[in-house]
Amino acid sequence: MQAIDRARPLRVGVAGLGRLGRRHAQNLAYRVPGATLAAACSPLEADLAWAREALPAARLYGEYADLLADQAVDAVWLVTPSALHAGQIVQALEAGKHVFCEKPLSLDVAECERVVNVSRRHAGRQVTIGFMRRFDPSYQDAYAKVQAGAIGRPFLVRSQTCDLNDPEGFFVRFAPTSGGIFLDCTVHDIDVARWLLGKPRATRVYAAGAIALHEGLRESGDVDNGVAICEFEGGRLAMFYASRTMAHGNDTSSEVIGTAGALAIGRIPRANRVDVYDATGVRSVCTPTFFDRFEEAFLIEAQAFVAEVAARKAGDAQKGSLGATLEDALEATRIGQALRESLHTGAAVTL
Amino acid sequence: MQAIDRARPLRVGVAGLGRLGRRHAQNLAYRVPGATLAAACSPLEADLAWAREALPAARLYGEYADLLADQAVDAVWLVTPSALHAGQIVQALEAGKHVFCEKPLSLDVAECERVVNVSRRHAGRQVTIGFMRRFDPSYQDAYAKVQAGAIGRPFLVRSQTCDLNDPEGFFVRFAPTSGGIFLDCTVHDIDVARWLLGKPRATRVYAAGAIALHEGLRESGDVDNGVAICEFEGGRLAMFYASRTMAHGNDTSSEVIGTAGALAIGRIPRANRVDVYDATGVRSVCTPTFFDRFEEAFLIEAQAFVAEVAARKAGDAQKGSLGATLEDALEATRIGQALRESLHTGAAVTL
Amino acid sequence: MQAIDRARPLRVGVAGLGRLGRRHAQNLAYRVPGATLAAACSPLEADLAWAREALPAARLYGEYADLLADQAVDAVWLVTPSALHAGQIVQALEAGKHVFCEKPLSLDVAECERVVNVSRRHAGRQVTIGFMRRFDPSYQDAYAKVQAGAIGRPFLVRSQTCDLNDPEGFFVRFAPTSGGIFLDCTVHDIDVARWLLGKPRATRVYAAGAIALHEGLRESGDVDNGVAICEFEGGRLAMFYASRTMAHGNDTSSEVIGTAGALAIGRIPRANRVDVYDATGVRSVCTPTFFDRFEEAFLIEAQAFVAEVAARKAGDAQKGSLGATLEDALEATRIGQALRESLHTGAAVTL
Amino acid sequence: MQAIDRARPLRVGVAGLGRLGRRHAQNLAYRVPGATLAAACSPLEADLAWAREALPAARLYGEYADLLADQAVDAVWLVTPSALHAGQIVQALEAGKHVFCEKPLSLDVAECERVVNVSRRHAGRQVTIGFMRRFDPSYQDAYAKVQAGAIGRPFLVRSQTCDLNDPEGFFVRFAPTSGGIFLDCTVHDIDVARWLLGKPRATRVYAAGAIALHEGLRESGDVDNGVAICEFEGGRLAMFYASRTMAHGNDTSSEVIGTAGALAIGRIPRANRVDVYDATGVRSVCTPTFFDRFEEAFLIEAQAFVAEVAARKAGDAQKGSLGATLEDALEATRIGQALRESLHTGAAVTL
Structure with a gap:
């Protein structure tokens, strides 16, 4: 994590604020050096109410499209229902964001392949699927x-x-x-x-x-x-x-x-x-x-993602991602x- | 082991005196109350020489047929090459002996079935296949x-x-x-x-x-x-x-x-x-x-066999054998x- | 940690930036919700150089007296040589600060008693000795x-x-x-x-x-x-x-x-x-x-101290400190x- | 256990047939190659009745003196009340027997010393105190x-x-x-x-x-x-x-x-x-x-005693006893x- 720049942190927007989404959001807000939780979105008012209390510094959105439109968001963090993952990754890449997405990429092999293909056109973006283990x-x-x-x-x-x-x-x-x-x-x-x-x-x-x-x-x-x-x-x-x-x-x-x-x-x-x-x-x-078993893994996973984006930015030779790639998720x-x-x-x- | 009659012990003859056969023979000779090692057989002179030293009380034979002919042997204990097991069990049953046989019964399903069929005609005899675990x-x-x-x-x-x-x-x-x-x-x-x-x-x-x-x-x-x-x-x-x-x-x-x-x-x-x-x-x-792992199991297995034969003799209701039956070995x-x-x-x- | 007020964090000043002091400082700076690392002091230029890099937000002092004089410091965190602990705790209490101090309080029983006596005059201040276990x-x-x-x-x-x-x-x-x-x-x-x-x-x-x-x-x-x-x-x-x-x-x-x-x-x-x-x-x-063994304990210890000060401020009935008191350290x-x-x-x- | 002579086994007499005495007696009767349980004694009729059933080959005595007088007993095995140990060991040595005695030798240091002194006059006899661990x-x-x-x-x-x-x-x-x-x-x-x-x-x-x-x-x-x-x-x-x-x-x-x-x-x-x-x-x-924990140790202890007496008989250089000596028990x-x-x-x- 040499490359972390505390002065210019990675600005993350979390999409999805269910049980696991809230954990990711709190990690990103308070426990990941080099990241700030810039924004969060959920279609549910209860989630947004929780976020106003627990994540006071984050801009809150009801729509994913608005999160993507936020120019002060560098990376999106998808903790949404599995059926939405593939489409939201593609949209995020097209909006120029780095993407972390909870597993699975998709239950449909063809859809996985489609996302892999899209991602090839956005090689400058970090995409990691959350196999936290x-x-x-x-x-x-x-x-x-x-x-x-x-x-x-x-x-x-x-x-x-x-x-x-x-x-x-x-x-x-x-x-x-x-x-x-x-x-x-x-x-x-x-x-x-x-x-x-x-x-x-x-x-x-x-x-x-x-x-x-x-x-x-x-x-x-x-x-x-x-x-x-x-x-x-x-x-x-x-x-x-x-x-x-x-x-x-x-x-x-x-x-x-x-x-x-x-x-x-x-x-x-x-x-x-x-x-x-x-x-x-x-x-x-x-x-x-x-x-309980993987609490620490979720945190380290987020820290690693931020470090990998920072390494990319610093032009470090890519030694291959530690996290699961889209190809891994497809397989x-x-x-x-x-x-x-x-x-x-x-x-x-x-x- | 209530039914063990120390005064009239089960007289066992071991066939096969390789590494495992020797262990069985020594257990039966010295560590199984209610049993005596009456005889042993092996076609190899080296095995018989070992037996003369280690098993002084046993009658020694070079031929399995001679062991079966020994009327002062109640049970045979087969630790012979696997390919011989099925045939030797049949011969032993036909000679009126109880039989303990190391696994496997046979690698051939049809041959296993044949032994099962023969054994049905000798229901008074105990037959156990040595799944010692x-x-x-x-x-x-x-x-x-x-x-x-x-x-x-x-x-x-x-x-x-x-x-x-x-x-x-x-x-x-x-x-x-x-x-x-x-x-x-x-x-x-x-x-x-x-x-x-x-x-x-x-x-x-x-x-x-x-x-x-x-x-x-x-x-x-x-x-x-x-x-x-x-x-x-x-x-x-x-x-x-x-x-x-x-x-x-x-x-x-x-x-x-x-x-x-x-x-x-x-x-x-x-x-x-x-x-x-x-x-x-x-x-x-x-x-x-x-x-090393199953040393104790080999001993208890022998003790259990002797106890089960004694229970048969005492006319105890058969509660089913603890050891593997021929049907178990067939399966x-x-x-x-x-x-x-x-x-x-x-x-x-x-x- | 209900009582933590993220908007008005506890402003901590660390004294001592050796191996363990640096760990405490980084925890307080980045991993303790409700706290900010406001200041740090060390008489060693190497420590201050390290701090300028690793703790950019902290005000740095060469003298402990200057740290105590900093009115925007609510609590001091002593990771100094053991022989200094007792005197520095007394000075900190007299300067109106809450105090966390690494163990031991003092190797001298009479000196421990003196600090206990002084602390009775500052009952509004939290004082915890760092028995992190x-x-x-x-x-x-x-x-x-x-x-x-x-x-x-x-x-x-x-x-x-x-x-x-x-x-x-x-x-x-x-x-x-x-x-x-x-x-x-x-x-x-x-x-x-x-x-x-x-x-x-x-x-x-x-x-x-x-x-x-x-x-x-x-x-x-x-x-x-x-x-x-x-x-x-x-x-x-x-x-x-x-x-x-x-x-x-x-x-x-x-x-x-x-x-x-x-x-x-x-x-x-x-x-x-x-x-x-x-x-x-x-x-x-x-x-x-x-x-390696107690890394997590050092962090939770810091989080607990901050939570206890917040609870005091909120007027919560004191249920007794989880951490070691001065009396515990004396004993x-x-x-x-x-x-x-x-x-x-x-x-x-x-x- | 090279030296064990199955043809001339060590003839052991057990004194004391309480819970632990019975276990020792059964080990010696059935599980120790090179030993036979030649005799047993107990002042209690219930113990002797048990022994008639469980140890049919042993001569039974009501008096320890009679056990010592039995010329076909080479070694005595004391599982009697602790207060009797010292005196019975001395008597056994004077009767020319090898002695195994359950711990403790005596609760009295002077009495322990006395037994040590007596034993020096009987250096040809094996004496082991039963620290089975x-x-x-x-x-x-x-x-x-x-x-x-x-x-x-x-x-x-x-x-x-x-x-x-x-x-x-x-x-x-x-x-x-x-x-x-x-x-x-x-x-x-x-x-x-x-x-x-x-x-x-x-x-x-x-x-x-x-x-x-x-x-x-x-x-x-x-x-x-x-x-x-x-x-x-x-x-x-x-x-x-x-x-x-x-x-x-x-x-x-x-x-x-x-x-x-x-x-x-x-x-x-x-x-x-x-x-x-x-x-x-x-x-x-x-x-x-x-x-339950030391069942195996009690057996091996008995086997080792028999082996050590056999080694003595064979004139093997004494490499020091594996079991506790009288000096160990005194200490x-x-x-x-x-x-x-x-x-x-x-x-x-x-x-």
């Missing part, structure tokens, strides 16, 4: 160790995204539009696997699933527990597991196995450094939600869609 | 907790058999006859999964693999790292991983996930209760081989062969 | 659990402060003025023990020590490994361990044991959530220094001095 | 690593013996004769510390304690939680903790810290390799009693008594 310090450390050769040649990733069971079944109502468990959850593991394995292309996938608790998923063709295998070019492999029904907390973990060793990230999803000793044994309390959607197809057909899907 | 105290504890409802309804097992890399590649030379990684290693995980999930039948499997280090496997169509998904009737699932290339030791572990919790067995393959603190961090040294081979087929065809295999 | 999220969680009765009545604390061995022996040169291992390191454990046990007074202590590696300590009567027992009123106990010679990292941990359970904080000093699997076993890399010094005396005399010291 | 495989591994120099020069041991709280307070009734918590429990930690540190002599000790739950201990001057420091010659140190009031199980652990690293044994007292995931977090169930009692004195006087005790 890459910025978690433990994932960062594992990535650095892999790059340094600590495990030889990495050839297998095992990765899971498992949520604490929500008896209310929020995600059941969300199932018709979420794309299902693989596109909603496993997409993170897909990105982690490709990132740790050197960004290979997938060649074939297979998926299976079960409904353990939430029968309501059946009508949208979704499951609450899914397992998958993904084969990549060059004999590299991944195994994925996603669950909505954990009893103990949000349990997100990954392993990368190489020819000379392995690394596990987050083997026990402990909330902190406390162990409790009582009549049930010795236990670690677990992180309840991905917010994640392509694989996620193939997993979904495999779940439905019971057959392996060749890519 | 079931007898490991931690697996036993997990099984008991599942039976007691501690995790609700179990629906997913993840299980792995991972060996310390052998740079000599012993298993490479063994590959043409071992049946490959899934029939040699994963067969244990298949048995564990079915056992923990209530012995369901498999409906469909998919497998993939990679050669990380041992190129010599290519000509026998084998891999040194394999991953697989197995779907069972009733929406139950399993994920398997097998590896020949671990850097840290033999890492055999399993998880069973239910609707109200989960159990993990052997998450860190620590050799013992020691943690080492040094400049590299805080570490657990790992079990180097499956012998393990059936699934293992389907995994092998899937690895070779790249397609899911319906059972 | 209290603000670490895991220590916070343990404290909350104790308060909630999770372990019954707490009666024993075991706590340690162990540093990675420094072959250069920086602390050896520092030994003549540091007060020795118990006043320099164990003082944190003393504060933690009293805090978790309900702030009892000590009645008797005993200490012993050894020089494992750093013979240079002998002439100042210090040791590089010290152990101690502290008895408190009401049958409460503490055991302390301090070391300068760890091979694996900074290993700071504490346990609190109660009549119905126990809590351990930081049992393994893992740097992050990564486990490394290699030929040496499975290991966690450790936090190298207390900076820590009193106990630390008794430990030192016990180490030198070989006899228990009654307080 | 030395034979636990993890303690063995740590000892071997220390001997191999893995942690440099060891200078500090921290060791604890903590029992699951017994609401019935069996040990309260036992307190008047047990010698109190340090002589009953910590004596194991004393032996471990000396063993790992190279058998140094203690120079000074200090102890303190608290009654957390069992007020009934007050009248016998005992506590249910005790802490202690022990200084040894050569600047070596130990810290001890003993408790009768743990909520989670028997938690026996030790650490040995050296100039180049450290080893921890039994950091988490997990019952086995299972982790339970449920709404309370991720937990290990703990070993409930020392029987443990000397230190334990000093701890008790320190607890009562509140002063350090010089040895």
Whole structure:
């Protein structure tokens, strides 16, 4: 973050002020050196009321178009519904903004490809898709160790995204539009696997699933527990597991196995450094939600985006983005869609 | 072990005195109350010489037929090459012996079925196939907790058999006859999964693999790292991983996930209760081989076999065998062969 | 942090810009909502040069008196040499400032008492001594659990402060003025023990020590490994361990044991959530220094100070400070001095 | 165990058939190659009735004198009340037997010395005091690593013996004769510390304690939680903790810290390799009693005794006993008594 210019901060406008949008906005407003939260927009009055209180320095808009028209905004930060992401990225690029967009880019492969194509005409702009797991310090450390050769040649990733069971079944109502468990959850593991394995292309996938608790998923063709295998070019492999029904907390973990060793990230999803000793044994309390687990990653992700834009401005040779590119996001959607197809057909899907 | 009659011990004859056979023989000779090692046989003079020294009380034979003809042998213990198992079990049953046989029953499904059929005519005899993992105290504890409802309804097992890399590649030379990684290693995980999930039948499997280090496997169509998904009737699932290339030791572990919790067995393959603190961090040294990991299981397995024969003799109601039955072994081979087929065809295999 | 008034932030002046002072200054400048870093002072030109670059918004002074004279400074933040703390706190209170001061208050009990007495005349001012461990999220969680009765009545604390061995022996040169291992390191454990046990007074202590590696300590009567027992009123106990010679990292941990359970904080000093699997076993890399271990605690400590001053201003009923008071710091010094005396005399010291 | 002669086994007679005596007797009867349980004695008819059933091959006696008179007994195994140990060892030596005796040798230092003196006249006999912890495989591994120099020069041991709280307070009734918590429990930690540190002599000790739950201990001057420091010659140190009031199980652990690293044994007292995931977090169930924790150690201890007698017989150069000698037991009692004195006087005790 050498290149950060505190005197000329990156002026960011956040679009979308739901639960996650508010977190991003507060990070950008108060915790990211080199950035200012210049503006925010939401179509909901409740969100704007919250923003007037919590983000007093930001200009507030009801319309995304107005945010884009604000010439004192350098970058937009999209935390809007997934279905809007692709279109809003294109608009932002055409308005000359840098773009950070929450995952997923789009559930539709063709639409992902369209955004990739548009972005090629705006090569001067930074575009990052928010696969925040890459910025978690433990994932960062594992990535650095892999790059340094600590495990030889990495050839297998095992990765899971498992949520604490929500008896209310929020995600059941969300199932018709979420794309299902693989596109909603496993997409993170897909990105982690490709990132740790050197960004290979997938060649074939297979998926299976079960409904353990939430029968309501059946009508949208979704499951609450899914397992998958993904084969990549060059004999590299991944195994994925996603669950909505954990009893103990949000349990997100990954392993990368190489020819000379392995690394596990987050083997026990402990909330902190406390162990409790009582009549049930010795236990670690677990992180309840991905917010708790990845709070720090969301912040570092924002700091990294600002640093990368600053590096661009300073003309630094691009060493490749740390965050997920549009191409990475396209590949994640392509694989996620193939997993979904495999779940439905019971057959392996060749890519 | 109430029913054990020390005055009239079970007289066991071991066939096969290789590395594992010797361990079984010593357990039976010195560590299994209610059993005596009455006899042993091996076609190799070196084995017999070892036995004369280590097993002075046992009658020694060069031929299996002579062991079977020994009327003072109640049970045979087969630790012979896998290809001989099926035939030797049939012969033993026909000679009126109880039979313990190391896994696998056979790599051939039809041959497994034939043995199952023969055994139906000898219902008074105990026949157990040596899936020793079931007898490991931690697996036993997990099984008991599942039976007691501690995790609700179990629906997913993840299980792995991972060996310390052998740079000599012993298993490479063994590959043409071992049946490959899934029939040699994963067969244990298949048995564990079915056992923990209530012995369901498999409906469909998919497998993939990679050669990380041992190129010599290519000509026998084998891999040194394999991953697989197995779907069972009733929406139950399993994920398997097998590896020949671990850097840290033999890492055999399993998880069973239910609707109200989960159990993990052997998450860190620590050799013992020691943690080492040094400049590299805080570490657990790992079990180097499956012998080290399952030494106790091999012993308890033998004790359980003797207790089950004693219970039969005492006319105790059969509550079902704790060890793997011939039917369990048949199903393990059936699934293992389907995994092998899937690895070779790249397609899911319906059972 | 309800009471934070972003429009009227607390204006802080940092005194002392060494390694730790710089960290505090950057936290206050960029990471503490409700605070601004208004000023900083150091007698060293190198520090001021650093500050001109890193803290462009702060007014810089060479003299502490000038910082105190700055009417646009509401609170001073003392990260100066320990010997100056007591005098500077008194001066700051007399200048009408709130005060945060790094530990220790003073190595001299009488001087601690003098500051306590002065502070009684300035009850409207917030004074906190920087025992940052209290603000670490895991220590916070343990404290909350104790308060909630999770372990019954707490009666024993075991706590340690162990540093990675420094072959250069920086602390050896520092030994003549540091007060020795118990006043320099164990003082944190003393504060933690009293805090978790309900702030009892000590009645008797005993200490012993050894020089494992750093013979240079002998002439100042210090040791590089010290152990101690502290008895408190009401049958409460503490055991302390301090070391300068760890091979694996900074290993700071504490346990609190109660009549119905126990809590351990930081049992393994893992740097992050990564486990490394290699030929040496499975290991966690450790936090190298207390900076790495307590980075977050230093920040939360600053945020809490600002929130407490804001709460005072808002007239909120004082529920007692979360941070260490002057009385806490006095008691820590009193106990630390008794430990030192016990180490030198070989006899228990009654307080 | 090279020297074991299966044809001429060591003929052992067990004295005392309480809970622990029965375990020793069964180990010797069925699980120790090279030994036979030739005889057993107990003054209680219930014990003898149990033995007739469980140990059919043993000659049974009501009087210890008759056991000693049995010429077909080579070694006696004392699991009698502690107060009888010293006298019975002397009698056994005078009858020409080898002796294994459960700890403690005696609570009286002078009596310990007397036995040591008597034993010097019977140098051909093996005498081992049952500090079984030395034979636990993890303690063995740590000892071997220390001997191999893995942690440099060891200078500090921290060791604890903590029992699951017994609401019935069996040990309260036992307190008047047990010698109190340090002589009953910590004596194991004393032996471990000396063993790992190279058998140094203690120079000074200090102890303190608290009654957390069992007020009934007050009248016998005992506590249910005790802490202690022990200084040894050569600047070596130990810290001890003993408790009768743990909520989670028997938690026996030790650490040995050296100039180049450290080893921890039994950091988490997990019952086995299972982790339970449920709404309370991720937990290990703990070993409930020392029987569960040290079952294997009791067996290996017996095997080692038999091997050492066999080695003596074979004229092997004595490399020093692995088990505790009478001199070790004397030193443990000397230190334990000093701890008790320190607890009562509140002063350090010089040895």
